[in-house]
Amino acid sequence: MTTTQHTLNSGFGPHSTADDVLAGLDLTGRNALITGGYSGLGLAATAALARAGAHVIVPARRPAVATAALRDVPRTQVLPLDLADPDSIRSFAEQFRENGPVLDIVIGNAGVMAYPVRHIGPGWEAHFAINHLGHFALITALRPAFARTGARVVSVSSSGHFLSGIRWDDPHFRHDYDHWAAYGQSKTANALFAVHLDELGASDGLHAFAVHPGSILTPLQRRIPRSEQLAQGWLTDDGRIAPGFKTPAQGAATAVWAATSPLLHGYGGAYCQDCDIAEAALDDDMLVGGVKPWATDRDAAARLWTLSVELTGVDGFADSPARYR
Numbered sequence: 435m436t437t438t439q440h441t442l443n444s445g446f447g448p449h450s451t452a453d454d455v456l457a458g459l460d461l462t463g464r465n466a467l468i469t470g471g472y473s474g475l476g477l478a479a480t481a482a483l484a485r486a487g488a489h490v491i492v493p494a495r496r497p498a499v500a501t502a503a504l505r506d507v508p509r510t511q512v513l514p515l516d517l518a519d520p521d522s523i524r525s526f527a528e529q530f531r532e533n534g535p536v537l538d539i540v541i542g543n544a545g546v547m548a549y550p551v552r553h554i555g556p557g558w559e560a561h562f563a564i565n566h567l568g569h570f571a572l573i574t575a576l577r578p579a580f581a582r583t584g585a586r587v588v589s590v591s592s593s594g595h596f597l598s599g600i601r602w603d604d605p606h607f608r609h610d611y612d613h614w615a616a617y618g619q620s621k622t623a624n625a626l627f628a629v630h631l632d633e634l635g636a637s638d639g640l641h642a643f644a645v646h647p648g649s650i651l652t653p654l655q656r657r658i659p660r661s662e663q664l665a666q667g668w669l670t671d672d673g674r675i676a677p678g679f680k681t682p683a684q685g686a687a688t689a690v691w692a693a694t695s696p697l698l699h700g701y702g703g704a705y706c707q708d709c710d711i712a713e714a715a716l717d718d719d720m721l722v723g724g725v726k727p728w729a730t731d732r733d734a735a736a737r738l739w740t741l742s743v744e745l746t747g748v749d750g751f752a753d754s755p756a757r758y759r
């Protein structure tokens with residue numbers, strides 16, 4: 435199913451927090467996995483889901499840092515995983531399929547932004563590799579662990595997808611590297627992943643959504659010099675966070691809403707923002723947001739899936755009835 439991009443009037447909005455969208459929901463007995471769930475938005479999502487009763491597994495590139503960050507958050511479990519390393523992903527998925535619990539919720543949240551030019555592994559551009567290919571390999575390899583009763587996958591995208599569609603001729607930026615275009619391409623890939631995963635997962639009862647969290651100052655911006663943050667209007671002249679930015683708890687709300695909202699029963703494959711399904715973007719204002727056509731295009735989503743299978747060698751949905759539509 436690919437849901438049309440129209441709001442559902444969810445009753446929530448940009449100021450809603452992750453706790454707000456979970457009010458009245460009891461997630462006792464449900465299992466969630468949140469990549470990067472120990473920093474910024476991921477930490478806020480982990481804490482809120484755990485408060486609502488879920489058991490939350492947090493794969494971590496830096497397990498000691500994750501353990502310290504989650505010290506006071508009950509019902510969490512840290513496991514080592516580096517999304518930049520295919521061997522780490524393979525061994526995580528193998529062990530999880532063998533010993534892990536059934537998964538009701540997966541939030542592909544970990545991400546990097548604004549790297550200077552960097553290629554990893556077999557020459558993959560780092561944003562595309564970590565933000566998209568790593569999550570693609572992980573989540574599709576975890577398919578046998580998903581609950582067959584309405585599991586949800588949330589792929590954390592961004593209005594950064596405005597900055598680039600998929601560069602089919604040069605996805606690894608052999609030419610013309612620009613860190614914003616590289617981040618933008620990876621966030622378009624996150625959105626397209628949800629579109630095609632929703633289609634292939636339907637026969638398992640699995641649904642997928644992409645989300646734009648909003649703008650939130652977190653460690654994600656660690657590579658952006660303060661002068662650029664001032665020039666971009668993220669900080670005011672006296673160093674305060676600019677109006678229009680969300681708190682981490684507000685930034686986590688849309689992913690948590692997409693992962694749990696009863697209103698989304700029967701929907702899938704949509705791009706969400708501000709705790710609702712997003713409308714099509716009217717212009718290029720990333721603060722207003724909405725979704726660009728290249729991030730919801732079903733043919734592009736299928737083409738990216740094929741490219742991702744070729745690059746990673748992981749084809750967890752090869753036998754899905756929708757695979758060769």
Ligand SMILES: NC(=O)c1ccc[n+]([C@@H]2O[C@H](COP(=O)([O-])OP(=O)(O)OC[C@H]3O[C@@H](n4cnc5c(N)ncnc54)[C@H](OP(=O)(O)O)[C@@H]3O)[C@@H](O)[C@H]2O)c1
Binds near residue numbers: 472
């Ligand atoms: N903040 C915003 O305004 C904003 C806006 C739109 C979209 N987003 C998206 O929201 C998501 C979360 O961002 P955030 O702002 O919360 O950033 P953050 O605080 O920097 O968190 C990112 C997380 O990703 C993890 N990570 C990075 N590289 C990894 C790797 N190779 N393997 C495993 N984990 C890795 C980080 O772990 P380490 O700390 O150990 O590296 C960290 O836990 C990202 O996907 C981002 O693109 C954020």
